[in-house]
Each structure stands twice: as structure tokens, then as C-alpha cells.
Amino acid sequence: MTATAATQFGCEIYILERQHDFPAQSLDTHALVGDWNDAKWLLNLASLVDVVTLENEFVNTDALTELPQNGHRLWPTVDTIALVQDKLRQKHTFAGAGIPVPRCADAPTPEALVEFGFPAIAKQRRNSYDGKGNATLRSAFDVAPAWAKLEGHLNALYVEEFCSYTMELAVIITRGQDGAAACYPVVETINRDHICHVVKAPAAIPADVAAKATDIALRAVEAIGGVGSYGVELFSMPDGRLLVNEIAPRVHNTGHYTIEACVCSQFENHVRAVLGWPLGSPQMITPAACMVNLLGYHMGSGVPHGLSDAMAVPGAHIHVYGKTRSERGRKMGHVTALGQTIEEAYACAQRAADCIQFGGEL
Amino acid sequence: MTATAATQFGCEIYILERQHDFPAQSLDTHALVGDWNDAKWLLNLASLVDVVTLENEFVNTDALTELPQNGHRLWPTVDTIALVQDKLRQKHTFAGAGIPVPRCADAPTPEALVEFGFPAIAKQRRNSYDGKGNATLRSAFDVAPAWAKLEGHLNALYVEEFCSYTMELAVIITRGQDGAAACYPVVETINRDHICHVVKAPAAIPADVAAKATDIALRAVEAIGGVGSYGVELFSMPDGRLLVNEIAPRVHNTGHYTIEACVCSQFENHVRAVLGWPLGSPQMITPAACMVNLLGYHMGSGVPHGLSDAMAVPGAHIHVYGKTRSERGRKMGHVTALGQTIEEAYACAQRAADCIQFGGEL
Secondary structure (H helix, E strand, O other): OHHHHHHHOOOOOEEEEOOOOOHHHHHOOEEEEOOOOOHHHHHHHHHHOOEEOOOOOOOOHHHHHHHHHOOOEEOOOHHHHHHHHOHHHHHHHHHHOOOOOOOEEEOOOHHHHHHHOOOEEEEEOOOOEOOEOEEEEOOHHHHHHHHHHOOOOOOOEEEEEOOOOOEEEEEEEEEOOOOOEEEOOOEEEEEEOOEEEEEEEOOOOOHHHHHHHHHHHHHHHHHOOOOEEEEEEEEEOOOOOEEEEEEEOOOOHHHOOHHHHEOOOHHHHHHHHHOOOOOOOOOEOOOEEEEEEEEOOOOEEOOOEOHHHHHOOOOOEEEEOOOOEEOOOOEEEEEEEEEOOHHHHHHHHHHHHHHOEOOOOO | OHHHHHHHOOOOOEEEEOOOOOHHHHHOOEEEEOOOOOHHHHHHHHHOOOEEOOOOOOOOHHHHHHHHHOOOEEOOOHHHHHHHHOHHHHHHHHHHOOOOOOOEEEOOOHHHHHHHOOOEEEEEOOOOEOOEOEEEEOOHHHHHHHHHHOOOOOOOEEEEEOOOOOEEEEEEEEEOOOOOEEEOOOEEEEEEOOEEEEEEEOOOOOHHHHHHHHHHHHHHHHHOOOOEEEEEEEEEOOOOOEEEEEEEOOOOHHHOOHHHHEOOOHHHHHHHHHOOOOOOOOOEOOOEEEEEEEEOOOOEEOOOEOHHHHHOOOOOEEEEOOOOEEOOOOEEEEEEEEEOOHHHHHHHHHHHHHHOEOOOOO
16 A cells, blocks of 8 residues: 555555565565565675665564664654554653553562553563563463463563553654654554454544644654654543554555545655655544454455455445455455544444455355 | 545446556556457457456447357447547437437538538547547638548548537436436536536526426436436526537546535446445535646646645545547546535646646646
8 A cells, every 4th residue: 555655656666575475566566585584685685776675574674774784764763663663662762751651570480470460461572462472461360371372482571461451552753854844643552362454534533632632653763763653552541531552654544444534645755754855734634434344254265255346335445455365363454444434434334344345165 | 536435335336448547447456458450359358357348438339249159248338439439420419319419410521511501510420539530611602621630531530519508417327137227417518629627516597497408318328228327417598498419338537526526426326336236325425616627738648746735625536537648638537625615626626736737846
């Protein structure tokens, strides 16, 4: 989707991916197939382009460092990526900047988990996403199984207070190289099994809460020196606090709705930011929008069933990513609908999404 | 832009073009470089895909015929293309279907031009576009120079009444394989030197005139058995008549505004139509929209000057086609803006377009 946005401006795009048949390949004549954790391949890529950007935050920062060291432009910077990759360091950075986060602590030993108190969540400091690398601790009885599950002897862990939030919120912020920022509306994200299922834009929250969430999200992106589009996830707590759950240093699933719903999408603004161009407006062009993810039902082909039925739903914007294989819970596409109300948009998007199935018979 | 729309659905796209570095190539891993008037190359392309479609109407129909003869799906059909390619046959087909067209006649000799009367326009029956292949006849004195200019001894010509229209209108119609149609709003097109400069959507005309234009456009697409997206150009005459000027059997410059301004763009609907999927809504999502073409200033690079300034215009959607070379009057990109009024949208799009220049210093 970033490549599509860049194509609108006549940009040439080069993509480095580990395997052939990656989703963006149908968009791109310039595919490099190689290991993006290998400095050699990163330098190959960088030598072909004006600017390098990332669509995942798990790239080895030692390898990435070679890009700026050899005079190549990289956004986000290695410092930003390194900071975000370590979730404890990310949280400490936010806390240090006065940004509210859940109470958390390093957990180098099982004893540290016990000392922190319950309920809590033990998390791997690195490489965890969509609930992978997390374990809930209700009492001391959960500590040993959690330590084993997360392989605490191999992985650095930390622990965080269990947040009984009333709503999960997210904000996309695009920040330019000059520090100017485009702040998208605060949205509600509805997760199941730690995976985003539905995004409702804007979130049904009072204007002052939305303003506070936006301010926190912007300060979070500033705190990590972010340039480009970022997804900031927040918990809305029963006592009125807003806590930053985490930040994604890239375009984010909670911002896919911006393609149809906003003047300038998170993808177009990411391209503008990394190329040093003025940012476009993040304003919605409709009172409400809703995005429903299309998740793989089980392992199988990445070609969906029911696409034609989904197309018959008026107003449904259907996106299929072209991934070759479906897996249970894998993000295979999404549907966005606009509306005068969230209910209208949600009903439309869900109706179309219900028609489509990946990796299984209907 | 059609390829981008198809990519949204996870389609694989193969493009046959005569030269490397064509605009859609940055979108496409599957580029065939060969002559699209050569049946061998067309069959090569067809063997790789489920459906073949065209983005220009000048493909040799004898070569195209081999596709259906060898069991390949082609939309539009060879019959539709053949009919449209001969502008006199096109007009006669419309007239035969009761669709109003300018008075016209075959012109196999200079005498036929004289007999037709003045003022009139002599036109090549084939391969003319954007005013190329046309000559205005004010009196008998103009006949010999027109015959020479249009090379009447080599090219079949016809002659048409000179239409002193009050407004040029256009309608995009997408028609499905089942005959269902999506009729986009009637727009006003402002041409200079026979080249589309500005499109205003919707046209500032009474509702009954718009309804009549839509009905005529739909009947024109039906008359040629069209499947896919079509641009129908009409003249609004001082006496209230609406005359079909011509039809383009493909996505059309007067429908580029539909990318941002309509629920489903002419490009997405073209993809849906040729793949046999239900059509999306052609409804506008905003009261008004305006598109301004970015034309080459003179010969030179296809990389624009002033892009960053244009990006700073709030609400301007900037499209650069990535053509490698600019020529005077060549369509290098376009800008679309939405608004509450046409004036607002036009001011925004024109302001951004004024920043951008191809092939020359500002």
C-alpha cells in the first residue's frame, strides 16, 4: 500500500524481501530477493534508491547502521528503530518524556516477576507482536509456566501491569523531517486474541479525551524522533487515564482506513515524509469509517472465496493483499466502508468481510 | 491506474507495451516488451492471464481477433473495438440506434467535402485523437489544404457539421458482462487546442439535462456492445440538443477524478467488469470535484519541477505518471481536488497544478 502511494507520484520503488511472491511484488519491477538482516543486501538496496524506509521494525539494527554510515538516507533512523525494538526501553523513553504508560519493570529472573505483583503481563522485550511473546500472570502460580513459555532463559523479558482497559484506542501520526506532523483521528480498535479485527474511526469518545490521546500520541512519536507514519496504541482506563500500550514505527493496520476515509492516507503521508515533502491533510472526508480485517481461516491458498459476493455489497472497499498462502489468523486483506455513522460503516464492511474466506471452504 | 486498481484485489497483472520504461512498469513485475499489433505478442500475453483488456483503442483488430479465436477472453470485444476505430462507422452506429450525433458523411473525395457544406470539420476516420487528424473547413477555400494536411489520398476521411457547442460534457459508463451499468456523473470538460485541460464534476447543468446526457451515454455504450469503462463525450448545443461527439472504449481522462471523488473509480469498475464481478457505486462522495491535467511544457525530462510546492496545497491529490520524457502538450499527470463547490475544488487543483512543470524551467 505504501508502494501504491509512491507510484501515484511516479516514484520508482525497489523492494528487498526474503522470498519471491511477496505481496508488493505485483507492484514492483525492482524486486531484490535477499536477507534484510544482512548489511550487504541492505547496502545493495540503498545503492539503487534515494531513500530507504521500512515496513517492519524487526530489522537488525547493526546491519541497518551501515546505511547511514555509508551516506544513505534511512527513515526511520536506526536510533528510532533500536529504541522501539526493545519494548522496555520504549516504555522507559515514554515515561522519561512524561508520557503515561502502564507501570512496568525489567524481569531478568522469575523472582522479578513475582516481586512485581499480580495481575500482570510478562513480555519478551524484543520481537513480540500480535500477542506473540506475551503471557498473563494472575498469581505466582503462573510465573514458572510463563517463564518457560516465553523462554526467559533465552529472551530478555519485562513485566507490565495488567490493564483492565475500557477501550483500546489508536492514533496514526505522520511526522515530517522538519518536525511538522499530521495527526489522524483517534480510532477504536477491537482486538480478538490480540489481533486487530475491527477499527472504528473516529472512536466514540468525548472531544477532550480525543484531544488528549492525540497529544500523547504526537509526544510519543516526538520522544522517539520519529519521521514517517507511526501507529500509537493506547489503553483508555476506567479511571480516565490514557496509557500508551506501544508504538509501531511504520504504517499500521489501525490506519488502513485512511486510504478511503482521509484526504491523504497514512501511506501517502509516509512517502511524503521520508521524501522530505510537505505532509497532506489527515482529515476525514466522511463522518465515519470502519475497517474489518480479513484473517486467514486456516492454512491454504491465499486466493479468497466469495470475493464476487463481497463486491456486490455497495460501498465496501475490498483489499486483498495477494499473499500466496493463508494461515489461521494471518492478515490476508481488509475491507473499509465509509458512512454517516459508525454503525452504518461497520455494517457495510462486516457484511462484505463475511462473504470472504481464505484458506477454507465457506 | 487500472493496474493499481487491480492490485487492490490481489490480481497479478501482465502488461504488453512496445518499449521499456512505460508508466505502468513500476507497478508490474510482468512486463512483456513487444508489438501489441502483432498477434504473436498478443497471444503470448493472453496465454499468461485470465482476461485481456486494452488501454488504447488503436490495436490492430486482425491481430486482436486471434485472441477470441484461440479461446482467450478479451474485453472490450474485437467487434466493439473495430466499430469504434472507424469514427464514421461509430457515428452511423449511434445514429442507427437513435442516438443524436452531429450530421456527418463519408468524404472519399475533396468534392464530397465541398458538397457537405460549411462550416464543417474534416476528420480522418481512423487513428485520430486529441484534435490530431482534424481540419476545420470554413469555406471551399479550406478544402484543398485540409485534404493535403489529412493526406486524404492515403487516409479515409469523413466530414462532420461544425458544432458551436455551449459546453462539452462527458460521462463515464462502466458496463458489466451481464449488462448492468454504473453511470458516473455528467462532467464538464474544458479543452484547449483539442486537449482536455480541466474536468469539473458534476457539470453545472440542470438535472433533466444531466439525466438526458446519462441516458444518451448509456445507450451509446450499449449500441457498441461495450463491456468495461467507457468515456462518452457530448456537445451541449445552444438549441438544447445533446450530440455524441465520440466514445473512448476504455478508461478515460474525463474520469480520472473518480479515483478520489467516487465510491468506486472508473479504474476499479473497469477491473470488476472485465473480471465479471459486480460493479461498484459510481456515486460521488463529495458535492464537487475538479481535475486539472498536467501537460508537458516542452520536450525534456518526465521528472517534474515544483512537486514539493504542489504537495503543500492542502487537499490536492497529485498524480505523476512516471513517463520518462515530456513533450509539449503530453499528458504527464493530473491533480484532483474535492470541494463543497466546483469553484473551491477548481481553485485548489489549479493552484497545485500551477506549481508543477514538466520539461522546462519554471
